[in-house]
Amino acid sequence: MTDSFSESSTPIVEVQGLTRRFDDKVALNDLSLTVHRGGVFGLIGGNGAGKTTLIRHILGMFKAQSGSVKVFSLDPVKDPVGVLGRIGYLSEDRDLPDWMRVHQLVRYSQAFYPNWDSAYASELMDAFDLDPKAKVKSLSRGQRARAGLLVALAHRPELLVLDEPSSGLDPVVRRDILGSIIRTIADDGRTVFFSSHLLDEVERVADRVAIIHHGQIMLNAGMDDIKQSHRRVTFRFNESTSEAPAIHGTLSCEGSGQEWTYVCDGQLDQFRNAGQAIGAAVVDEAALTLDEIFVARVSG
Amino acid sequence: MHRIPLALLWEMSVKGRWPLPGFFLLGNLMPMFIYTALSQLAVDYDDPALLNMHIIFLPLVMFQCAIGIVAAQGTLSRLYATPISTSMLVAWHGMSGGLLLAMEIAVALWLQNLLFGFSYPIAGPSLFAATAWMAAQPLVCTSHRTISSFCVIASPSVLLFLWLHSRYGSWFAQPTHYWSPVSIADACTLLAVATVFHFVTVTVVKRDRCGERMPSLNGWKWLVQKWEARGRSALIPDRPFASLEEAQRWYEWQPKGIAFPVIVLLAVSAGVVATVARIVALGDAETNLRDLHEGLLGGGGILSIIAGIAGLLVGSTATGKTQRHREVTIRDLADQTEFERMGDFLATRPFDNATFAHAILSTAARSTIIAWGFWATVLAAVFVARLFAGGAWEPILPAEVRYWYLPLTLLGAWVVMTNISTVTMTGRGSKFIFTGVISGVALLVVSSIARSGASQATEALVVPFLWSISVLVVAGTVWAFKIATERNMVTMSLLMKLTFAAVLVTAVAVALKPADMHNVGYMLIVAFASLTILPFATAPLGIAWNRHR
Amino acid sequence: MQIRINTHDGVPIYLQVVNQIKYLVAAGRLSGGDELPAIRTLAETLIVNPNTIARAYRELEHAGIVEKRRTAGTFVTDQGSPLARKERMKILTERVDQLLAESEQMNVGLEEIVKLLGQRHSVITKAKRKEGSDD
Numbered sequence: 001m002t003d004s005f006s007e008s009s010t011p012i013v014e015v016q017g018l019t020r021r022f023d024d025k026v027a028l029n030d031l032s033l034t035v036h037r038g039g040v041f042g043l044i045g046g047n048g049a050g051k052t053t054l055i056r057h058i059l060g061m062f063k064a065q066s067g068s069v070k071v072f073s074l075d076p077v078k079d080p081v082g083v084l085g086r087i088g089y090l091s092e093d094r095d096l097p098d099w100m101r102v103h104q105l106v107r108y109s110q111a112f113y114p115n116w117d118s119a120y121a122s123e124l125m126d127a128f129d130l131d132p133k134a135k136v137k138s139l140s141r142g143q144r145a146r147a148g149l150l151v152a153l154a155h156r157p158e159l160l161v162l163d164e165p166s167s168g169l170d171p172v173v174r175r176d177i178l179g180s181i182i183r184t185i186a187d188d189g190r191t192v193f194f195s196s197h198l199l200d201e202v203e204r205v206a207d208r209v210a211i212i213h214h215g216q217i218m219l220n221a222g223m224d225d226i227k228q229s230h231r232r233v234t235f236r237f238n239e240s241t242s243e244a245p246a247i248h249g250t251l252s253c254e255g256s257g258q259e260w261t262y263v264c265d266g267q268l269d270q271f272r273n274a275g276q277a278i279g280a281a282v283v284d285e286a287a288l289t290l291d292e293i294f295v296a297r298v299s300g
Numbered sequence: 301m302h303r304i305p306l307a308l309l310w311e312m313s314v315k316g317r318w319p320l321p322g323f324f325l326l327g328n329l330m331p332m333f334i335y336t337a338l339s340q341l342a343v344d345y346d347d348p349a350l351l352n353m354h355i356i357f358l359p360l361v362m363f364q365c366a367i368g369i370v371a372a373q374g375t376l377s378r379l380y381a382t383p384i385s386t387s388m389l390v391a392w393h394g395m396s397g398g399l400l401l402a403m404e405i406a407v408a409l410w411l412q413n414l415l416f417g418f419s420y421p422i423a424g425p426s427l428f429a430a431t432a433w434m435a436a437q438p439l440v441c442t443s444h445r446t447i448s449s450f451c452v453i454a455s456p457s458v459l460l461f462l463w464l465h466s467r468y469g470s471w472f473a474q475p476t477h478y479w480s481p482v483s484i485a486d487a488c489t490l491l492a493v494a495t496v497f498h499f500v501t502v503t504v505v506k507r508d509r510c511g512e513r514m515p516s517l518n519g520w521k522w523l524v525q526k527w528e529a530r531g532r533s534a535l536i537p538d539r540p541f542a543s544l545e546e547a548q549r550w551y552e553w554q555p556k557g558i559a560f561p562v563i564v565l566l567a568v569s570a571g572v573v574a575t576v577a578r579i580v581a582l583g584d585a586e587t588n589l590r591d592l593h594e595g596l597l598g599g600g601g602i603l604s605i606i607a608g609i610a611g612l613l614v615g616s617t618a619t620g621k622t623q624r625h626r627e628v629t630i631r632d633l634a635d636q637t638e639f640e641r642m643g644d645f646l647a648t649r650p651f652d653n654a655t656f657a658h659a660i661l662s663t664a665a666r667s668t669i670i671a672w673g674f675w676a677t678v679l680a681a682v683f684v685a686r687l688f689a690g691g692a693w694e695p696i697l698p699a700e701v702r703y704w705y706l707p708l709t710l711l712g713a714w715v716v717m718t719n720i721s722t723v724t725m726t727g728r729g730s731k732f733i734f735t736g737v738i739s740g741v742a743l744l745v746v747s748s749i750a751r752s753g754a755s756q757a758t759e760a761l762v763v764p765f766l767w768s769i770s771v772l773v774v775a776g777t778v779w780a781f782k783i784a785t786e787r788n789m790v791t792m793s794l795l796m797k798l799t800f801a802a803v804l805v806t807a808v809a810v811a812l813k814p815a816d817m818h819n820v821g822y823m824l825i826v827a828f829a830s831l832t833i834l835p836f837a838t839a840p841l842g843i844a845w846n847r848h849r
Numbered sequence: 850m851q852i853r854i855n856t857h858d859g860v861p862i863y864l865q866v867v868n869q870i871k872y873l874v875a876a877g878r879l880s881g882g883d884e885l886p887a888i889r890t891l892a893e894t895l896i897v898n899p900n901t902i903a904r905a906y907r908e909l910e911h912a913g914i915v916e917k918r919r920t921a922g923t924f925v926t927d928q929g930s931p932l933a934r935k936e937r938m939k940i941l942t943e944r945v946d947q948l949l950a951e952s953e954q955m956n957v958g959l960e961e962i963v964k965l966l967g968q969r970h971s972v973i974t975k976a977k978r979k980e981g982s983d984d
Contacts, residue, residue: 224904
C-alpha cells in the first residue's frame, strides 16, 4: 500500500478557477481542486453546495464557463473518449436505459470498454444477486444501483466517480457500494472520487476530504489531519455570560452560563492557552466525528 | 369545510396559469385559421360546410381545453392521503373542471360568432362539454387503467357523442340544422348522464383509493410476452458486439428507430384490410384497388410527415428518469433543465460526438429505407393486383415527376427525419419546435394576407421570401460543414462524398424540372440538396451542444 | 478476530483498530505467532479504507506488538510477559482515569472509591465462589 494522494504523484483531476452560473445563481465560484492518483477522495457538502455541478464538469457534461478542468491531463469536453474510457461513473439518480434487460446492459456496456473484464462482471452479477433477465425499469432502487455499479466497475476504471452513491439506499446495498470502493483502490494506483452527505461513510473510506460550500472548497486535507486538528474543548469561566467569550481560533461554540464548548481548528495548545489567559479552565476535551467537524465548519 | 375547496381552487389557478390559457389557444388555433381562410371566400353561414366544421371542431376544441384543465388540476391520487371523502374529491374535480370547460367552450364559440359573424349555438355545446367532462372522469381520475377497463368505461362516451350528433339532425346521417334551442328534454338528459357518471366515478375512485387494481384480460401483457419470446433471438445477438458503433446502432434501433417502419406498416395494412373488406362486401375490385393505389400514392407524401414525427423520437437522447417523479409543467418545457437533456448514462459513454451522431443517422437511414420499402412493395403489389383485376397497364403516377416520385418520397422522408431528429439531438427540441410553430403561424398569416391581394403582389412577396429562405439554407449548410470540419466531426473523405451526393441530387432535379419553372426553382433545388446532407454536419454539433452544456 | 469500528465518538479509525488489537493481545485472545488478517481482507470486512488498516498495522509494528514476515503476512510477536503486562496496565490505567474523572464530577472522594472497589471485589468473588459450589 503506497501513500495515497502524496503530492508527488500525478494529478488525476485538476480544476482551476472554475466558475459556473445558472442564470443569476452561482453554483461554483472560482473553485480550484486537485485530486492525486491513488486512494479515496471524499467530497462533502450540503444540498445545493455544488457537488453534482463539480462532478458534471469533471465528466465533461458541463463546459467550463471560466477556468479549466483537466482529467488525466486531458480536457473532458474535447476528448470524451480519452477521459470517459478510463472513468467508471454512477450518477446520483442512477440514470440507466430503462428499456434494457440487465444482461443487455452488460453486453452493451462491454462494447465501449476495451479492457472490460467479463469474469469480473459475472462475478459482480452473482455477488449483487442481479437477475440478468430483469428489465432495468423493474429493478428496485437497490438493484438498480447495483446494476449501475456493475457497469461502472467491470472495466476496472482508473478513476471511479460516484455521485451520492448511498443516497436513499438500504444498509445492505450501501455496504456493497462501500465494499466496491475499497476493492477498487486495493488495486494499486486506482482512484475513487465520491460525493456524499453520509459523513460516517466518508469517515470510514476516504483518505482525503474536501468540504464544498457555496460553490467553493472550504477545507481540503487528509482525513487524519482533519481528525487531529479539530478538537472540542469545554471551558469553565469564572463568571457566567450570556454570550460565549471570544477566543481566537474558534470554529463554532455553544453553551450557556459559565460553561462554553468550543470547536477549535489546528493549534490546540495555543487555543488552550488563549482560554486560560482569560481565566477559564479546561473541563473537557474530546475528538470530533467528521459529522461534527462538517457542521462546525459550515454553520460556524 | 370551506377551506379545502378554496385551497384546491388556489392550487388549480397556480398550476393552471400556463396550461389553461395555453391549451385554450392551441385548441382554437386551427378552427380560427380555417375560418380566417374561409372568410376570404365569403362562405354563407347556412352552407353545410360550416355546419360540418362546427360539429368537427367542437369535440377537438373540447379535447384540447380538457387537457389544459387536467394539467391544471393534477392527478386526483395526490389527494388520496388527505382527510376528504371520495365523493367530495370526485365532486370537486368534476364540478370545477366541468364548469371551466363549459365556460371555455362558450367563450370559444362566442369568439367565433363575434369574429366571423356566425351565429353558432352556445348553450347546448357548453352544457354538453360539462357532461362530457363528467363522462371522462372515471378515466381521468383513476391512477391505474387497463385496456379492458378503458374500453368498458370509454364506450358510453361514443354513445354520448352520437347523441350530440343527433342534436344536429339524425344519429348517423349528415347534419341538417344547428342545435338551438336546447329543449328541456335535452337539458334533463345531460343532467342525468352527468349524475350517473358522477356515481360511476365515485365507485371507481373508491377502488383506486385503496389500491385495488382495475380488472384486466392481460391482452397487452400476452402480446408483449409473445413479441419478446419471438424477438429475443433476433434482437439480441449472442455474441458480444463487434464494436461500439454496432452496440450504439443496436441501442438506437430497438426502442426508437423501429417506430417509423411499424407506424407505416400499421397504416398501410389498415388501408389494405379496409380495401379487401370493401371488395368482399361490395365487389368491384378494380375501382377499389384503384382507390387504394391512389391513396397509397398520396401516402408517399404523408411518409415524410410520419418521418418527421418519428424523427423527434430518433433524435431524442434523454433517458427515462423513473427515479424522479417530477411534474412537468409548461414552464419546464421552456426551461429545458432536465426534460430533454441527454441522459447522464449516455453522456458518459466513452464515444465522441461524431460517432454518436453517425449511429443515430445510420439508424434514421435504416428506419427510412425499411419504412419506405414497405410502402413501395405494397404499392407495387397493389399495382400488380389491379392488373389482374383488369386494370390498365398504365401506372398512376404524379404527372410532373413520373417514376422519379419513388426516389423523391424516399429522399423526402430522409430529409425530414434526419433534420428533425437533429433538432431533438440538441436537447432543446421544444424550444426549436416552439419557434417553428410560431414562425409557421406568422407565415400563414402573412400568406393569407398576401393571397387576398393581387397576384402581382403575391409574387412580389413570395419570390423574395423563397429566395432568402433558400439562400439561408445553403449558406447555413456551408457554415455548419465549416465548423464541423474544424472540430474534426466530418472527415475530408466524407465531405467529398456528401458534396458529390448533393451535386447529384441537384443535377437530377434540374434535369427533371418542368419547362416553365420560375428562376427561384433552381435555388430551391440547391437548398433541398443541401438539406439532404446537412444533418451530417449538424447532428454531431447538436450532440456536442447537448452533451457539454 | 473481532474488531468493531465506531464512527460516533470521534476516535480516529486507525486508533480504534490499534487499541482493539492491543486489547485482544493483552486479553490473551491473540497470542504470539497468530496471523493477523491481510490488510485488504480486514478493510473489506470492516468497510474501512485499506490505508487506514495499513497505518494501524504500522503503528502496531512500531510498538513491537506485531511483525511483518517477508512473504507470509503480519503476525503477533512472541512478546514476553513484561510487555503484555505493561499493555494491560496501560489499558487499566485509562479505565481508572475515566473512573476518577467521573467520580470527581459527582463529588465522590478517593477514599469512597477505594472502599467501593473493595466492596465490589468481595461481592464478585462471593458470587464466583457460589457459582463454583453450585456446579
